[in-house]
Each structure stands twice: as C-alpha cells, then as structure tokens.
Amino acid sequence: MRCDEFIAKTGLVDAECVDDSTVLVRAKNVLETAEKLAEYGPRYSTGVGIDYRPINRSYLMHHVLALDKDGLFIVLEASTGDPEPSIKSITPVYPAANWHEREAMDMLGIRFENHPEPYRLILPDDWPEGVYPLRKDYPYDEKPYDPRSIADRAAPRYFSAKTGVGEKRVAAEIPLGPYHPALHEPEYYELIVEGERIVEARYRGFYVHRGMEKLAESRLTYNQIPFLAERICGICGYTHATAYCQAVEKAADIRVPVRAEYIRSILLEIERLHSHLLWFGVAFHLLGFDTGFMITWRLREKIMDLAELLTGNRKTYGLNLVGGVRRDIDEAKARAVLEALDYIEGKFKALIKQVKDMGEIIARTKNIGILTRDEARKLGAVGPHARASGVDIDVRRDYPYAAYKYVDVNVPVMDGCDVLSRILVRYEETLESIRLLRVFIREIPAGGLMAEYGDIPELRIGIGVTEAPRGEDIHYVVTGRENKIYRWRPRAPSYMNLATVPYMLVGEKLANAPIIIASIDPCFSCTDHVIVIDVGSGRKMSLMKALRMI
Amino acid sequence: MVASRIAFISEIKKKPVTEQYPYKPISVPEGFRGKPVIDPEKCIGCGACVNACPPGALSIYDEGNYRVVKLFLGRCIFCGRCQDVCPMGAVRLTDMFELASLSRDDLVQEVRLLLEKCSLCGKAFATRREVRHVEEKLDPEQRWLAHLCPRCRALVSAKMIGYARGCNR
Numbered sequence: 001m002r003c004d005e006f007i008a009k010t011g012l013v014d015a016e017c018v019d020d021s022t023v024l025v026r027a028k029n030v031l032e033t034a035e036k037l038a039e040y041g042p043r044y045s046t047g048v049g050i051d052y053r054p055i056n057r058s059y060l061m062h063h064v065l066a067l068d069k070d071g072l073f074i075v076l077e078a079s080t081g082d083p084e085p086s087i088k089s090i091t092p093v094y095p096a097a098n099w100h101e102r103e104a105m106d107m108l109g110i111r112f113e114n115h116p117e118p119y120r121l122i123l124p125d126d127w128p129e130g131v132y133p134l135r136k137d138y139p140y141d142e143k144p145y146d147p148r149s150i151a152d153r154a155a156p157r158y159f160s161a162k163t164g165v166g167e168k169r170v171a172a173e174i175p176l177g178p179y180h181p182a183l184h185e186p187e188y189y190e191l192i193v194e195g196e197r198i199v200e201a202r203y204r205g206f207y208v209h210r211g212m213e214k215l216a217e218s219r220l221t222y223n224q225i226p227f228l229a230e231r232i233c234g235i236c237g238y239t240h241a242t243a244y245c246q247a248v249e250k251a252a253d254i255r256v257p258v259r260a261e262y263i264r265s266i267l268l269e270i271e272r273l274h275s276h277l278l279w280f281g282v283a284f285h286l287l288g289f290d291t292g293f294m295i296t297w298r299l300r301e302k303i304m305d306l307a308e309l310l311t312g313n314r315k316t317y318g319l320n321l322v323g324g325v326r327r328d329i330d331e332a333k334a335r336a337v338l339e340a341l342d343y344i345e346g347k348f349k350a351l352i353k354q355v356k357d358m359g360e361i362i363a364r365t366k367n368i369g370i371l372t373r374d375e376a377r378k379l380g381a382v383g384p385h386a387r388a389s390g391v392d393i394d395v396r397r398d399y400p401y402a403a404y405k406y407v408d409v410n411v412p413v414m415d416g417c418d419v420l421s422r423i424l425v426r427y428e429e430t431l432e433s434i435r436l437l438r439v440f441i442r443e444i445p446a447g448g449l450m451a452e453y454g455d456i457p458e459l460r461i462g463i464g465v466t467e468a469p470r471g472e473d474i475h476y477v478v479t480g481r482e483n484k485i486y487r488w489r490p491r492a493p494s495y496m497n498l499a500t501v502p503y504m505l506v507g508e509k510l511a512n513a514p515i516i517i518a519s520i521d522p523c524f525s526c527t528d529h530v531i532v533i534d535v536g537s538g539r540k541m542s543l544m545k546a547l548r549m550i
Numbered sequence: 551m552v553a554s555r556i557a558f559i560s561e562i563k564k565k566p567v568t569e570q571y572p573y574k575p576i577s578v579p580e581g582f583r584g585k586p587v588i589d590p591e592k593c594i595g596c597g598a599c600v601n602a603c604p605p606g607a608l609s610i611y612d613e614g615n616y617r618v619v620k621l622f623l624g625r626c627i628f629c630g631r632c633q634d635v636c637p638m639g640a641v642r643l644t645d646m647f648e649l650a651s652l653s654r655d656d657l658v659q660e661v662r663l664l665l666e667k668c669s670l671c672g673k674a675f676a677t678r679r680e681v682r683h684v685e686e687k688l689d690p691e692q693r694w695l696a697h698l699c700p701r702c703r704a705l706v707s708a709k710m711i712g713y714a715r716g717c718n719r
Contacts, residue, residue: 170632224604227629298567305579310582312643318629326634327581354557 010040018461019250021399022073030078033525034090037074038548042067044380046491047100049108051136053078053458059085059110063097064463064476068398082109088116092451096380099499100185102490107134122206133214139212141217176513189517196509201502213488219485221483222248222456226320229475232490234315235278239272239468240490241320244474246401247488248322251479252453252463258403259447260324265403266440267310267317267338268466269433271272273344274303275469276430279521283423284355286514287364295351296519302340307334324450332543334441352427365420369516372417377502380496381414383471384429385520388422390415395467402466407439426521459486467491470521496523578645583628585646588621588661592640595619595663595677599632599641610634616662623649623657638683667698670706675699698711 001009012033015028027033042065050060063076078087089112091097100420101112102121109132112118123133131144175191186207192200212232216225229244242264245251256264264530265469277300286290310333311317318326329337355361371381378391386393394411396404414421414426456479464475472491480486497520504516564675569576578584595617600608607625611618651657665674666681676699685696695703 220604223602223631227604228629229628291561295557295561308582309579310580312579312630313628316581316627318627326630357552370700525567 001067001072003072006067006070006072006074011038012036018075019253022075022461022463023073023109023260024075024077024461026077026137027077029088029091030061030063030076034076034093035212037065037076040067042074042098044094044096045073045472046474046476046489047097047104048135048487049104049110049490050478050487051108054084054136055212059087059108061087061101061104061545062108062461063090063094064474065094066472068393071535073207073398073399073465074525075461075463078288082521083112083326085109085221086111086113088113089116095378096499098184099152099202099495106132108132109135119529133211136488138214140214142461145468160542161276174510176517181479187498187522189505189513190355191505191510191513192194193510195436196511198281198505198508198510201505203498203502205498212523213333215488217480217485218489223483225322225485225488226319226322227316227385229490230318230320232314232492233468235470236470236473238267238269238317238320239466239473240475240492241477242268242319243466243473244463244488245322246466246492247464247475247477248452248456248464248485249462249466250323250478251460251477252456254323254451254453256324256402256451258409258445259328260401260449260451261405262440262444263325263327263329264320265321266329266444267307268402269437269440270303270307270337271463272433272469273430273437274300275521276426277303277348277434277516279425279426279469283515283518285520287361289355289358289361294353295347299344299347302344306337306340309333322456323453324448326449328352329444334444337437337441345358345431345434355423358471362440363421364515365418366416367420369419369505369508369519370417373415375503376417379500381471382493382496384425385471385497385500387413389417390427395465395472399476400467401464403440403520404536406443407436409436409458419515422519426480440486445473454482471497494520498522554692578647582645582647583643585623586621586626586628586630586632586641586643588619588650589640589642589658590661592638592678593619593663594638594640594683595661596637596680596683598635599656602631602635604629604631612665612674613662615665615674616711617665619661619663621659623659624654666697669694669697670700670702671699673699 002020003023003482007015007017012025014028016024020023025033025037045064045066047064048062050062051059052060058079058081061078063074063078065074066072080087085108087110088550089097089101089103091112092114094271098117099121101115102117102119102150104110105112105118106120106122109130113296128144132138143271145269146446172193174191174193176191188204190202190204191198195252216228220228224244226241230241232240248254277296281293281296281300284296305318308314310320310329311327319327355534370387373388373390376386376391381391382393383388390413392411392413394409396409397411412425412432414425458479458481460479462477464477473493474491476487476489477485478487479504500521505513508516561603565587593712595610597619600610600619606624607622607627609620609622611620628643630643631645640672649657663677663679666676666678668676681696685693695706
C-alpha cells in the first residue's frame with residue numbers, strides 16, 4: 001500500500017506523505033491516534049525525541065510504527081513546549097515503546113504521562129538531575145560533573161519481566177555481567193533463582209552509551225557520519241553505515257547507481273555470513289561443543305579474508321558514502337568470492353547435518369527459552385529471533401532496499417519459539433545469504449559507483465532501514481544546514497530483542513541462561529562471577545569467598 | 551554422542567591452521583587500508599584532507615613562518631578519505647599495519663610548509679606551494695593576484711572593477 005492510499009483508507013486528518021513509503025501523522029492527542037492506528041496491527045519500530053526548539057520552540061517525539069505487510073512506515077508526531085515538556089505515553093498501547101520513551105526522557109527531558117516505568121534507562125545513575133545531553137543548548141564536549149567526586153550513587157533500577165522495579169524477595173541472586181575485562185560488551189542481568197529455576201530476571205544496560213548522536217549532530221558532516229555509524233557495532237557495522245546513508249539519501253532524494261546498490265548488498269550479505277558464523281561459534285561454545293566453535297570460526301576466517309580483499313579491511317569496511325560506494329568489485333575479486341562460498345557451503349552444511357544428530361545439543365536447545373509469537377510481536381522483536389517465534393518479517397523483503405529490490409529473498413520462518421528454532425533459522429539464513437551472494441555476483445550490472453548531488457535540503461525526514469544480521473536496523477535522520485545533520489537516531493536490532501530476554505529466562509534452569517541470552521545474538525558479557533547470599537543474614541559474598549569458607 | 555565424537559575425531563586429524571605470525575611475516579591483499587603516509591614533496595598544505603577526516607586525525611595549523619599538516623595515527627581509523635580527496639595525490643594508504651610503538655612520537659607525521667606573505671599587507675595567508683599551484687592555473691597576466699591574501703584580493707578586485715566602470719572615487 002502506498003502512502004496516499006493509506007491516508008485515504010484511514011481517513012486520518014493531519015496526515016501527510018513524506019515519501020511513497022512514509023506517512024507523517026501530526027497528532028493533537030497522541031494516545032488517541034496511537035490507539036486508532038493500533039487497529040491496523042503495526043509493529044513499534046523506533047521512537048525519536050527531537051529538540052526542535054531552534055525551529056519552532058517545541059520538542060517533538062516521533063514514534064515510528066511499521067506496517068510490515070504493506071511496507072509502510074507511519075511517523076506519529078507528538079509535540080510539546082517549554083518549560084515543562086510533557087507528552088502522553090503510548091507505552092500502554094505499544095509496550096515496545098517503553099525504552100524509546102524513557103530514552104527521550106533521559107536525553108531530552110520530555111516527561112511521558114502515565115508511563116508504567118518512568119525510570120532512568122540510558123544515563124548513568126549518578127548523572128545529575130535536569131541535565132539533558134541531547135538538547136541543542138547542551139555543548140557536545142561538556143562534562144556535567146567529575147565522576148570521581150560523586151560520593152553516593154543512586155541505586156540502579158532494572159527492567160524486569162515480572163515487576164517493574166525489582167524488590168528483593170528471594171534467596172539467591174546471580175549477576176550475569178557486566179564488567180568482564182575481556183569479552184563482549186557490558187550488559188548486566190540479575191537473575192533471581194530458587195534452587196535451579198530462574199524466577200525473575202532483571203536487565204540493566206547502556207553501560208557503553210558513547211554519545212554518538214550528539215557527536216554526529218554537532219561535529220561531523222554528512223559524509224563523515226558513515227564512518228561513525230560503522231562503529232556502532234563491531235560485528236554488523238556496515239549495515240549501520242548503509243542504513244544511515246539510505247536515510248540521508250531518502251531525505252535528499254538521491255538516487256544511488258544500481259552497481260553501487262549491488263556492491264552494498266554484496267557486502268551486507270558477506271557481513272551477515274560472518275556474523276552468523278560467529279554466532280554459531282559462540283552458541284556451540286556455550287553449549288559445550290567447542291569442536292563446532294573451532295570449525296565455524298575457521299570458516300568465518302574465509303569470510304574475513306574476503307572482506308579484506310573487497311574493502312581493504314577485515315571489519316569496518318568503510319566503503320559507504322552518502323550517494324554510493326567508494327570501491328568497485330572487479331572480476332578477480334568476484335571469482336574469489338564465489339570460490340570461498342563453495343568451500344564454506346559444503347563444510348557448513350556437513351557440520352550442521354552432524355549437529356542436528358547430536359542428542360546433547362537438541363536436549364539443551366529444544367523447548368528452551370520460549371518466546372511466544374504474541375510476546376515477540378508485543379515486544380517488537382525483530383530479525384531471526386522474531387522469525388524463530390513465527391513472526392514473518394524481514395526488511396529485505398518487506399521494505400526492499402539496495403539490490404534486494406531486484407531479487408527475491410526467501411525468508412525462513414519457524415514456529416518452535418525456542419533456542420533450537422533460532423539455530424535452525426540462522427542456518428537457513430546462512431544458506432540463503434550464500435545463494436543471494438551468488439545471484440548478486442552473477443547479475444551485477446556495469447555502471448557508476450557514486451550519485452551526483454548538490455546541497456542536501458534542510459529539515460527533511462529520512463528513514464533508512466536494513467536487515468542487519470540480528471534484525472531490523474532503523475536509522476532516522478532529520479537533515480540540517482551547513483552540511484550537518486540535525487538529528488540522527490540509530491536503533492540497533494538488539495535494542496528491541498534485549499527486552500525479550502527476561503521473558504525467556506523466567507522459569508528456565510540457570511544452566512540454560514547463557515545460551516538463552518546468546519540465542520538472540522546480543523553481545524553479552526560473560527558469566528563468571530556469582531554472588532552467594534547468606535539467607536539468614538542477607539550478607540553477600542563472592543562465590544570464591546564462600547567456597548573458601550566451606 | 552556419536553555424531554559429536556565423529557566431528558571431534560575428524561577435526562583432530564587435521565593439521566593446525568594457525569599462522570606463524572609474527573615469526574613469519576603475513577601478507578595483506580592489494581588495496582589493504584594500512585598506515586597513511588603524506589608525501590612531503592607533494593603536499594601543498596591545502597587542508598582538504600583535514601576537512602574530510604572523520605575522526606580528526608589530521609589537523610592543520612600555523613607555526614611561525616610555517617604551516618603544519620599533522621597526522622596523528624592514534625586517532626586514525628584508516629578509512630582513506632584523505633587519499634580520496636587529496637588534489638595532489640600526496641596522501642597514500644600503505645600496507646603497513648604493525649604500528650605498535652612505545653613512543654607517541656612514532657605515531658605522528660608532520661609536514662612543514664613555508665608560508666607565503668601577502669604582497670600588499672604582508673600577512674601570511676597560504677603556503678608557498680599552494681600559491682604556486684594556483685598560479686599555474688591562472689593566465690600569466692593574472693598571476694600576481696595569487697600573491698594577495700583573500701582580503702587584499704577582494705579589495706583590489708573591487709577597485710579594479712570600479713576603475714573599469716569609471717567610478718573612480
């Protein structure tokens with residue numbers, strides 16, 4: 001469905017077309033409009049708070065709702081003004097809006113009325129009250145306080161599956177994460193266990209918020225941001241750079257040459273292969289099948305070599321600019337890709353065939369970490385994680401971009417809702433990636449690599465969306481003047497998927513926690529320190545200390 | 551159980567795949583994006599690379615009679631944008647990647663270029679090489695204009711236009 005058809009069908013007032021696939025709805029009463037739109041069954045995709053005061057003295061909150069069947073984005077705009085910006089929360093209608101609204105609350109100081117959990121999410125617990133870093137009058141290089149001078153810190157608050165802010169009630173709590181010195185990213189899970197069973201799980205993240213949005217809008221120019229966007233993630237960076245470029249291209253109506261689109265798609269699929277193979281390795285390692293870990297990572301090394309050959313770097317390919325790509329793929333390189341694919345495909349199929357026969361692995365993954373279809377939809381899960389719960393979404397098919405416009409993408413969907421399904425979905429996807437790469441290499445047309453364009457117009461909205469290895473990656477931009485962006489909000493897929501983890505953990509055995517958390521393919525912190533609580537005194541001590549006392 | 555043992559046994563018979571790096575050198579493919587090097591013979595100090603550099607690894611500033619283009623590898627992300635935009639082909643990404651060093655100075659490259667002074671007001675405004683580069687692109691009778699700083703050039707040009715139009719005030 002096209003944008004104008006949608007407006008005609010719904011009879012929305014105050015709606016306009018931003019482009020063919022984006023509707024902007026300026027709502028007077030955001031909650032009412034959100035409820036009305038909920039009839040069409042949209043998936044909450046991202047929420048963007050914007051300090052619009054320099055333009056019209058207001059703050060804007062843009063909720064982006066996705067109608068996957070129609071390939072349409074609805075931007076629901078709510079506005080409010082100084083001195084006490086306040087907007088009705090739509091979290092009661094769309095539970096997935098929870099984090100997005102809290103992020104706008106933290107970063108811009110917008111209050112959300114009737115929000116079920118109006119607590120800090122992004123900012124550190126010792127960040128001073130009333131200091132909002134994403135407001136335009138806040139300098140990008142200012143430090144609000146000297147972290148060393150803070151004497152007493154506020155107690156951290158958690159996102160929880162069962163209760164909002166957790167109260168202590170059970171005997172043992174097991175922290176997973178967050179300060180592992182060597183591995184992965186800092187994220188913190190607090191698991192409350194009764195015996196072997198997890199009865200409650202709380203999550204606290206955002207330890208590595210790096211202020212990239214502020215940096216981009218205050219210091220960098222349009223063509224510098226792709227390199228920053230690429231550094232959002234160390235595994236799927238190129239998909240972020242692509243989503244950003246697509247967002248700006250959409251806002252400025254820049255047509256990327258077809259050859260450049262194919263090159264982008266080739267690199268995106270190479271990145272997906274590397275990411276999925278990496279994930280298989282991690283998953284096998286967590287399941288105790290280290291031979292599988294060795295095999296998949298050895299195969300992955302071929303992909304890393306390919307990336308180095310095509311881009312000049314193993315990771316952070318650095319090939320995207322607004323309007324196209326920077327480097328061509330010649331005959332010899334294309335041949336190298338095809339040869340490596342043949343090698344990987346055979347070995348990988350043989351490995352997974354063996355894995356499917358391994359009783360140990362099936363026993364540890366089947367019916368483990370259940371996320372039902374309804375929960376997945378409600379929480380806005382995306383990517384292979386959602387597809388393993390029977391939610392049939394894939395950006396490459398639903399919102400075709402780059403060279404996916406010219407080919408058919410097969411989307412594997414399974415309804416096991418468990419860890420095993422997530423493994424199998426990713427297996428099918430890996431094979432599909434290999435197939436797509438062969439198609440792209442065969443069909444890539446001749447042509448230029450970079451579009452010609454002039455100045456990028458001011459205050460246009462652009463949504464760039466890609467299917468990252470972990471799911472939908474959506475970048476929202478508002479263009480600015482003087483070759484700079486006004487607002488850039490990237491939302492990585494794990495942002496949506498992490499909120500589902502506490503739901504999957506509750507009721508499971510503790511030993512399954514690592515693979516359940518890993519099954520969404522986050523970058524999670526390691527699991528090696530345990531706190532033992534003496535139930536009588538409530539005293540906490542480390543496991544090592546407890547063992548020494550025995 | 552059987553399947554995982556078969557996988558294990560078939561793997562253990564294979565030779566190690568570990569590369570003997572750093573005891574043996576490792577090769578990188580053509581087009582590898584390694585350490586950028588500025589050719590001090592070609593650089594004209596125009597600052598195009600400084601404008602393009604996303605992480606701010608390149609900077610440009612004046613010191614006495616010299617303009618300094620400074621590359622600090624500690625900030626470099628090896629994207630190669632400097633190489634893309636350099637009008638003189640002076641910046642080049644090499645295949646060097648072993649950059650670890652005990653001294654910070656090893657990570658800095660400085661190109662010092664003599665500044666040209668405005669022939670009217672005497673203020674330094676561009677490097678001598680940049681002026682020469684511009685000069686070569688101008689018609690011989692216009693070349694003296696390249697030796698004026700932007701402010702003086704604007705004033706002189708305005709006066710010349712005034713003369714030409716006959717409003718001699």
